[in-house]
Each structure stands twice: as structure tokens, then as C-alpha cells.
Amino acid sequence: MAQFWKPGTERPPLLDDDEGGILLYSASSSSSGYGYVSIEKQRQRLPVFKYRMAILYLVETHATTIVVGETGSGKTTQIPQFLKEAGWADGGRVIACTQPRRLAVQAVASRVSEEMGVKLGEEVGYTIRFEDLTDRVTQDSTRIKFLTDGVLLREMMEDPLLTKYSVIMVDEAHERSISTDVLLGLLKKIQRRRPELRLIISSATIEAKSMAAFFHTSKKRRGLEGEDCVPKTEPAILSVEGRGFNVQIFYVEEPVSDYIQAAVSTVMSIHDQEPMGDILVFLTGQDDIDAAVRLLTEEAQNNRKSSSGLVVLPLYSGLSRADQDLVFSPIPRGKRKVVISTNIAETSLTLEGVSYVVDSGFSKQRFYNPISDIENLVVAPISKASARQRAGRAGRVRPGKCYRLYSEEYFVKEMSAEGIPEMQRSNLVSCVIQGCSGALEGCLLNMEGILDIRVGRRDKLKALGIDNILGFDWPASPSPEAMIRALEVLYSLGVLDDDAKLTSPAGFQVAEIPLEPMVSKMILASNQLGCSEEIITIAAILSIQSIWISVRGQQKDLDEAKLRFAAAEGDHVSFLNVYKGFLRSGKSPKWCNKNFVNYQAMRKVVEIREQLKRIAQRIGIVLKSCESDMQVVRKAVTAGFFANACNLEAFSHNGMYKTIRSSQEVYIHPSSVLFRVNPKWVIYNSLVSTDRQYMRNVISINPSWLIEAAPHFYQHHHPNSIPH
DNA sequence: GAGCACTGC
Numbered sequence: 005m006a007q008f009w010k011p012g013t014e015r016p017p018l019l020d021d022d023e024g025g026i027l028l029y030s031a032s033s034s035s036s037g038y039g040y041v042s043i044e045k046q047r048q049r050l051p052v053f054k055y056r057m058a059i060l061y062l063v064e065t066h067a068t069t070i071v072v073g074e075t076g077s078g079k080t081t082q083i084p085q086f087l088k089e090a091g092w093a094d095g096g097r098v099i100a101c102t103q104p105r106r107l108a109v110q111a112v113a114s115r116v117s118e119e120m121g122v123k124l125g126e127e128v129g130y131t132i133r134f135e136d137l138t139d140r141v142t143q144d145s146t147r148i149k150f151l152t153d154g155v156l157l158r159e160m161m162e163d164p165l166l167t168k169y170s171v172i173m174v175d176e177a178h179e180r181s182i183s184t185d186v187l188l189g190l191l192k193k194i195q196r197r198r199p200e201l202r203l204i205i206s207s208a209t210i211e212a213k214s215m216a217a218f219f220h221t222s223k224k225r226r227g228l229e230g231e232d233c234v235p236k237t238e239p240a241i242l243s244v245e246g247r248g249f250n251v252q253i254f255y256v257e258e259p260v261s262d263y264i265q266a267a268v269s270t271v272m273s274i275h276d277q278e279p280m281g282d283i284l285v286f287l288t289g290q291d292d293i294d295a296a297v298r299l300l301t302e303e304a305q306n307n308r309k310s311s312s313g314l315v316v317l318p319l320y321s322g323l324s325r326a327d328q329d330l331v332f333s334p335i336p337r338g339k340r341k342v343v344i345s346t347n348i349a350e351t352s353l354t355l356e357g358v359s360y361v362v363d364s365g366f367s368k369q370r371f372y373n374p375i376s377d378i379e380n381l382v383v384a385p386i387s388k389a390s391a392r393q394r395a396g397r398a399g400r401v402r403p404g405k406c407y408r409l410y411s412e413e414y415f416v417k418e419m420s421a422e423g424i425p426e427m428q429r430s431n432l433v434s435c436v437i438q439g440c441s442g443a444l445e446g447c448l449l450n451m452e453g454i455l456d457i458r459v460g461r462r463d464k465l466k467a468l469g470i471d472n473i474l475g476f477d478w479p480a481s482p483s484p485e486a487m488i489r490a491l492e493v494l495y496s497l498g499v500l501d502d503d504a505k506l507t508s509p510a511g512f513q514v515a516e517i518p519l520e521p522m523v524s525k526m527i528l529a530s531n532q533l534g535c536s537e538e539i540i541t542i543a544a545i546l547s548i549q550s551i552w553i554s555v556r557g558q559q560k561d562l563d564e565a566k567l568r569f570a571a572a573e574g575d576h577v578s579f580l581n582v583y584k585g586f587l588r589s590g591k592s593p594k595w596c597n598k599n600f601v602n603y604q605a606m607r608k609v610v611e612i613r614e615q616l617k618r619i620a621q622r623i624g625i626v627l628k629s630c631e632s633d634m635q636v637v638r639k640a641v642t643a644g645f646f647a648n649a650c651n652l653e654a655f656s657h658n659g660m661y662k663t664i665r666s667s668q669e670v671y672i673h674p675s676s677v678l679f680r681v682n683p684k685w686v687i688y689n690s691l692v693s694t695d696r697q698y699m700r701n702v703i704s705i706n707p708s709w710l711i712e713a714a715p716h717f718y719q720h721h722h723p724n725s726i727p728h
Numbered sequence: 729g730a731g732c733a734c735t736g737c
Binding site for chain 1: 736
């Protein structure tokens with residue numbers, strides 16, 4: 005066997021582009037693609053293949069192995085197969101491999117089943133939310149299972165030690181999504197109880213050392229370590245080269261003041277001076293992208309000679325499926341494709357054939373302020389890791405070039421190495437209910453104390469033992485304020501008790517429903533109020549992006565169509581009207597088009613609704629319709645979303661509201677049916693932050709319902725804000 | 729009368 009690395013011997017080198025601007029370069033890898041070679045030959049050509057023995061050795065002897073591998077190394081598809089071939093799935097055990105995204109789970113599972121020559125859903129299977137393609141009923145024959153990290157977290161509710169798995173591989177750990185981080189924190193705990201469990205953490209170049217430090221438990225089992233069956237606690241690190249090509253990096257000499265304009269001129273000069281090859285431009289959002297597309301199209305018209313060969317395409321998640329697919333479709337010979345994209349092209353979508361990348365150095369990022377309890381989306385500088393990932397997009401099929409619209413000095417001296425993990429930028433309500441409640445078990449916690457902390461008595465914090473909870477060992481610790489906020493909301497929802505344990509039955513029921521806790525609580529309340537049919541429809545609609553078709557230039561028509569469904573009570577009730585209309589039409593695509601309703605979205609709503617119905621029935625919710633009594637529907641919404649209650653300012657001429665809990669200034673979004681109606685008391689589903697805070701999906705309520713729904717929450721903090 | 733990076737259970 006070729007290369008073989010043991011701890012203590014010289015380590016294979018990690019590649020880095022900090023100095024030379026060389027990325028992912030692998031001289032030995034063949035560039036001819038797969039061609040007509042047999043599957044076995046293809047497998048052997050992957051860079052990871054020559055590390056087969058090394059990987060198996062490390063997994064055998066170490067509790068945790070960290071595999072640092074670039075795109076195209078083959079680690080995701082091959083390592084689970086190596087493990088299976090080496091016997092890790094014998095005796096009914098299962099090898100798990102997690103991914104952050106659903107699409108990746110499906111794609112990888114299908115590839116691996118093909119390579120192994122087995123039917124997907126039997127020996128090789130996958131699970132994503134609402135979709136389980138594993139064999140657990142007839143034969144329990146699934147040996148390799150791909151799943152999203154969120155699904156694995158959910159499995160821990162049933163089986164906290166994940167006993168059926170012999171090896172768990174956490175892929176793309178460098179992305180540091182909330183669920184990956186929660187999973188890593190909990191897996192570390194599981195390891196203590198299950199020394200036979202093996203973890204493989206797979207990551208791009210960054211952070212291998214800090215990840216290793218995280219998994220290096222200080223408790224050493226002296227005398228046992230290194231003996232049969234007991235693995236070393238110190239994680240092994242193995243590096244596998246990728247299959248990418250050399251990407252040459254260029255920087256601007258002086259900082260640019262307008263990155264949109266700079267991106268446009270860079271595209272033009274690439275087009276003038278460089279050989280054929282597609283261009284991928286990274287900007288921040290829809291506004292930027294539409295502006296850049298417009299500018300480039302104008303250039304193409306004014307300056308025929310140099311830019312006539314450009315096909316300019318926008319790419320962001322808000323585009324319809326058909327518009328997104330355009331970027332994958334072939335273009336006429338002799339033309340050059342320019343894709344102007346958000347971060348969606350950084351990880352979620354891969355465009356083959358890109359030779360040039362233009363990187364603005366910015367992206368939109370979410371930040372959470374636990375004091376105001378508001379999440380903001382702001383344009384912020386990207387990290388070095390992100391910049392590298394973007395550059396790598398130019399070297400997938402041949403050597404490429406990356407033009408960074410910032411200076412080399414800025415990259416070297418000022419750009420942070422990694423982004424802030426999502427866990428430190430988010431509202432933690434969902435996260436706490438999913439993973440943390442298990443981890444928090446056994447910690448003493450007095451919620452009254454927590455509420456006092458908000459009012460300013462921080463000295464109580466230590467005495468109450470909250471340190472235990474806040475000090476839980478995450479790969480990235482969230483701020484105490486954010487954690488307290490989340491616990492406070494869950495306590496008010498009646499989901500956690502004074503000891504931060506799930507309440508019975510409400511807490512367990514809420515945890516069982518795979519939706520945000522506030523939505524789940526709304527569903528529970530609908531059971532008592534006799535409107536579960538309606539509320540489940542609302543929950544399904546709220547869980548997809550939008551039910552409307554948005555076509556640029558037809559905004560007015562859409563607004564008019566919306567009016568046909570508008571209900572005085574608010575958006576939630578209007579959604580019910582759309583759903584009823586859709587059913588009455590016989591789920592007709594034609595009806596949808598006529599009414600500016602997105603047919604695909606409505607089919608998804610129907611599907612999710614069916615799944616939610618099944619889950620609801622399983623946890624004892626009786627399906628019942630309230631017919632036309634919308635008051636109970638509004639009460640159920642209040643029971644889940646009381647924390648988002650707002651009051652219209654008494655003398656406001658411009659529709660200014662203030663949130664009850666933190667007196668934040670907020671406005672009804674113009675897309676809401678209650679825009680300009682301005683009822684005195686409303687509850688919103690979410691906030692959008694731009695120059696103002698806009699409430700999206702708003703429903704009017706009676707303030708007395710708030711105290712009814714959440715006596716602790718409102719009587720404790722705001723005794724005077726609500727008329728009795 | 730205005731505008732939503734990207735995921736996930």
C-alpha cells in the first residue's frame with residue numbers, strides 16, 4: 005500500500021494558499037474524467053483510494069479520526085464503503101454518514117448504491133426529513149446509511165446513544181452549521197459512554213487542529229490506551245489531496261469603492277482578454293445581482309464588438325426553478341456564460357465548466373441580537389475559508405483564474421481565517437429543543453432566576469447553576485444571552501420546566517414535531533381549540549418559502565390576485581382561503597396560474613400537510629375543523645407566537661408598532677393583507693430587517709388572549725403593557 | 729407601498 009501514516013511519524017502535508025496562491029493542486033491526478041472505465045477502476049483512481057489502509061488503521065485505533073480532504077477526493081463516497089468492506093457493518097451494525105444538505109444525502113446515497121451494485125433503500129439507504137429510504141421494516145438490511153445531521157440529531161431522541169451505529173462520519177464539518185455543531189457536541193458526550201463507537205470528522209483544509217483539540221478529552225484511560233479494543237482518545241488527523249486544478253489568484257491593487265461596478269468591468273476584461281471558459285461572479289443578494297446583470301446587458305448592447313458573446317444569467321434561491329435551471333443549460337457555440345450568483349454557488353450548487361471566478365469579498369450573513377431578539381441579514385466581509393472555496397469553483401475541470409476585488413494585503417492581514425459559526429449568529433430556540441434538552445438533563449436550573457437575569461441581576465447566575473448549561477462543551481459556545489433567551493421562550497411555551505427538562509406531555513409532543521417549536525405549540529393548541537385541520541394547513545404553508553409566483557414586472561397583477569384571497573383577520577386566514585380555492589379547483593395548475601399561485605409550492609404544501617397529519621395523529625392530536633370560526637384559529641396562532649405580539653403606537657401616522665416584549669419599532673410589511681389596515685394588536689410570524697423592521701405574515705388578535713396563552717411571559721415582564 | 733444569503737428537523 006502506498007502512503008501510510010501513523011501518529012508520531014511525519015504527517016502528510018496540508019496544502020495551503022496563504023502564500024503562493026496555489027489551491028488544491030494535485031499533479032498526479034488524471035484529468036480525463038471518468039470516460040468509459042469500470043466503476044471499480046473509477047473508485048481506484050480517486051485520491052482517497054491510496055489511503056484506504058491508513059484510514060482503516062486510524063479508525064481502528066482512534067476514537068476519532070479527522071479526515072481533511074478537498075473537493076473531489078472521494079472521501080464521502082469511498083470511506084463508508086471501505087468501512088463496510090472492513091467489517092464495521094457486521095453483526096447488524098450500521099455505518100452512518102451525515103451531510104448538511106438534503107440534496108447531497110440523496111446524491112451520495114444513490115452514487116454509493118450504484119458503485120456497490122445494490123438497490124438504493126436496501127443495503128445502502130438514506131433518510132431526510134419526511135423521507136426515509138432505508139430498510140428497517142422487512143429485513144433491517146441497511147448497512148450504510150446517509151442522512152442529514154439534523155435527522156441524526158432527531159434519532160437521538162429515540163436512542164440517545166445511537167446504539168445501532170458502529171461508525172458515524174460527519175461530513176462537511178467545516179461548514180459549521182448549527183446542527184453539525186450540536187451533533188459534534190453531543191457525539192463527544194456519547195463517546196464517553198460508548199468507547200467502541202468511532203467518529204470520523206470530515207472537513208476541508210481548515211480547522212483540523214481546533215477540531216482535534218475539541219475531541220481530545222482530557223480524561224485519559226491510563227493503562228488501557230492502545231490495548232485491544234480501546235482506541236486512543238487523541239484524534240488522528242489524515243490529509244487527502246483533492247482533484248481540483250491550479251487556480252491562479254489575482255488581487256486588485258487598490259480597494260474598490262463599488263464592487264458591483266468593479267465586478268462588471270472585471271467580467272468585461274476577462275471576456276476581452278482571456279480564452280473561452282465560463283465566468284462565475286459572487287455578489288451578495290438579489291439587488292446586487294439584478295443591477296450587475298442590467299449593467300452587463302447594457303454593455304453588451306452598447307459595445308457590440310467586445311461583449312456580444314456574453315450570456316448573462318442571475319442565480320439566487322428566490323428565482324423560480326426554471327430560471328435557476330437556465331444556468332445549467334447549454335448556450336450557443338462561441339458564446340460565453342456569465343453567472344452572477346449569491347453564495348448559493350459556493351456550496352449548494354456546482355457549476356461545471358467555470359474557469360474564471362470574480363469574488364466581491366462580501367456575502368449576506370445572518371446576525372442575531374439576543375437583547376432585541378432580532379435576526380438581521382447584513383452584507384459583511386467573507387472569511388479566508390470562504391474566499392478559498394469561491395476560488396476553487398474555477399478549478400473543477402481545468403486550471404482557472406480567480407479575481408478578488410480586494411487587495412492582497414487585505415486578504416493576508418485583515419480577512420478573518422474562518423467565519424463566525426452559525427451557532428453564534430442565530431436564535432437558538434429550535435436548537436435548544438432539538439439537541440440541547442438532552443444535554444441539559446441533570447442540570448439544576450431555576451427559571452425564575454433566569455428571568456431575573458434579564459432584569460439585570462446577573463450575580464445570581466452562578467448560584468443557580470446555570471453555568472452548567474452555559475458551560476456545555478460545544479465546538480462553538482453560544483452567548484449566554486442567546487441561550488437564556490431561548491430557554492425563556494421555551495419555558496413560556498410550556499415546553500421546558502423549571503429544571504430545563506421537557507415537560508410531559510407538551511414538551512415531548514413539541515419535540516416530536518419536526519417544525520419550529522412555536523409552530524409545533526400552535527398545532528398542540530389547535531387540538532384543544534378544535535381547529536387542527538386549519539392550523540396544520542397554516543403550518544404547512546409557513547414551512548415553505550412562498551406560495552406566490554413572483555414574476556418581475558407583474559407585481560401589480562400579483563397584488564390584485566392576492567386581494568381575491570385577503571381576509572380581514574390577516575395573512576394566516578388568507579392562506580386558508582388560497583388552500584381552499586386550490587382544493588376546490590381540483591388542485592388545478594391552470595387555477596394556480598390564473599391566481600398567481602405557485603403550483604409546485606401548493607403540491608408541496610399538500611404533501612407536507614399529509615406528513616404533519618400523520619405525525620399529529622401519532623402524538624394524539626384529533627383532526628378537527630372549526631369550519632368558519634376564525635377566532636379559534638387566531639387563538640391557536642397566539643398560543644404559539646405570543647412572544648411576537650405588537651401594539652400599534654397610539655398616535656402613529658405611519659403605522660408604527662412596538663413589540664410588547666422589547667419595545668422594538670416594527671412595521672407591517674407591504675406584502676401583508678393587513679398593510680395599511682393596521683389593527684391595534686397583531687402577532688407576526690417573522691421579521692425582515694432592511695431599513696426598517698418589517699413584520700411578515702401578520703394576524704390580528706385580542707390582547708386578552710396573550711395573558712390567557714402565556715401568563716408567565718406577560719405577567720412577569722409586562723404587567724402594565726396589556727389592558728386587563 | 730417594499731423586497732427576502734443559505735440550510736435543516
